[in-house]
Amino acid sequence: MSDLTLAKALNEGLRKAMEDDARVLLIGEDIGKLGGVFRVTDGLQKDFGETRVIDAPLAESAIVGTSVGFAMRGFRPVVEIQFDGFVYPAFDQIVSQVAKQHKRSEGAWDMAMVIRIPFGGGIGAVEHHSESPEAYFAHTAGLRVVSPSTPNDGYWMIRQAIACNDPVVFLEPKCRYWEKGSVDEEAPPGPLFAAAVRRAGTDATLVSYGPAMKTCLRAAEAAQAEGKSLEVIDLRTISPLDTDTVAASVEKTGRLIIAHEAPVFGGIGAEIAARLTERCFYSLAAPPLRVGGYSTPYPPTRVEEDYLPSVDRLLDALDRTFEY
């Protein structure tokens, strides 16, 4: 057991994966000497050398596109995209090559690669540094999309993602990089593609992932003070979705609220709402409600608190779900 920040837990997870498998290599901008702008790769180039921790020329399409070639050669590349808003130049390679190469080659070529992306807002950054692009990737067949919300998950999920033979888009909640939590290096918390119940409750189910998880847990505390018992589920995996875990909860509570920082329209919440409505129709006492970013570009960060899901907005949704 160690008490680590999420950034350090990811760093330790990457280190372990590199020690375990010599085919694992890291590619990204400023990840070598600097250790990444968030220091997630701190010290790794020093210990594993420049051919395994590759400081990339400043070209995101090439970072992903060359990683495709590395994967074809049998390596297991772990890509770092510096910020969410900078992944779009690589979008073509991700959608056209990373996601489809296994299918196109009729199973001959695995795209065993991880695309790490610090995502989400709440850090007072400038434009393009606070986005939540998960729906684009979840919509793309061939990709898997996960997001850890705790240091323990950070340590284990990055190792599990690297060991996965499919490409995994690994979304790191950057506003939680510096928050500490206990990490159990001895035993994994469970399989990678499974949700976790973070707080048991009986009156309503609150589902989220990544950066909004902490807000959800705070909302559950506040609701408890008002006499409402919220069950809080950390999806952990966005694609595939662990519908079973959410359904088991909704069948118990009859009410469902989904929260994420990404805009609500066309977002992951819509998919969860549709699937759970279909599956738990007769258990639901109210329609599933969604709380998320507004359907606007990410705002200047002086007003990001008003844009992001907050405890107040979650409690408001809770009130609304009880109006039915």
Place this chain on the structure above:
Amino acid sequence: MNGEPFVQLLTPEGERVESDVYPLELTDAEVLGLYRDMVVIRRLDVESTSLQRQGQLALWAPLLGQEAAQIGAGRAMAPDDFGFPSYREHGIAWCRGIPPSTSLRIFRQVTNGGWDPREYNYALPTIVIGNQALNAVGYAMGMQNEGADAAVITFFGDGATSQGDVNEAFVWGASFQAPIVFFVQNNHWAISEPTERQTRIPIYRRAEGFGFPGVRVDGNDVFAVLAVTRAALARAREGSGPTLIEAYTYRMGAHTTSDDPTRYRIDAELEEWKLRDPIERVRAFIVRNGIADTQHTKDVDAEADAMARTFREEVLAMTGPTPLSIFDDVYAEPHPLMDEERGQMVGLLGASEAGTLR
């Protein structure tokens, strides 16, 4: 851009040109082999166009006119070298030993791929223009990390040189001194757009700005393409980094069977390029030097005709895939959504119908 010097070892009239920079010694058997390669792939190309016209292929991208560029480059590759094509490189696939009908699986749309790339050290066709240049550089960097005695060659057209991915591939190849050869078939037309729309300087000269050598070769001269590509691959293998080869050639056919070149180019241009035909000059060389008689070239034509017949039969016999195969190989590991939707299809069609070859 027409007046630029290029490497030529065999004139359109079939006369050998000696070069100090690119010396090339070929046995008679090798010359006849290159000739046969080109005749065969041209014949199979014609057969493929017919198959498409008869509704047996979804599409065909003809290579007519580019036989020397492809056979020269393909025969320059060593077995351990790895190739990354675009979608017109049927001649390279032939050189890699991929059965011709296998190359057509994608065009018959029984698959979006066609073969196991690891079996032939040759990647699958890439349709998104220029993507493969980056994949190729990554593959080359992987070879470099392993210390492999091998190199990568990637193929694309003049149009692709406008793509960001290709320019990024140049930057990365140079930065890491990767064992990579960038082979551009400048066939003068990107569907309807002439090369002048893509570049204001000859393509090979772009290499200098990226920090590696560029060379223009007569792309209709199989000897020159072979020599230049061999040299570039050797340079890559020995650790000296990338080379950009511009094979100066001409797309004598349409972009694809869906294209109508009469809307954008004049016949006179085509007539001019017919005089530089890649096969005719080797035939002239063979006859002029007594390497073989005219009966031999007739025999090669007959062999190509026979191959075309077998090829046609194989293509017509290709069936599949099954509706259920839609869910195969999307992921390497089990995925609940695939199981769920596969189940839906079985529910709709029944297991037998869903498993029937189309």
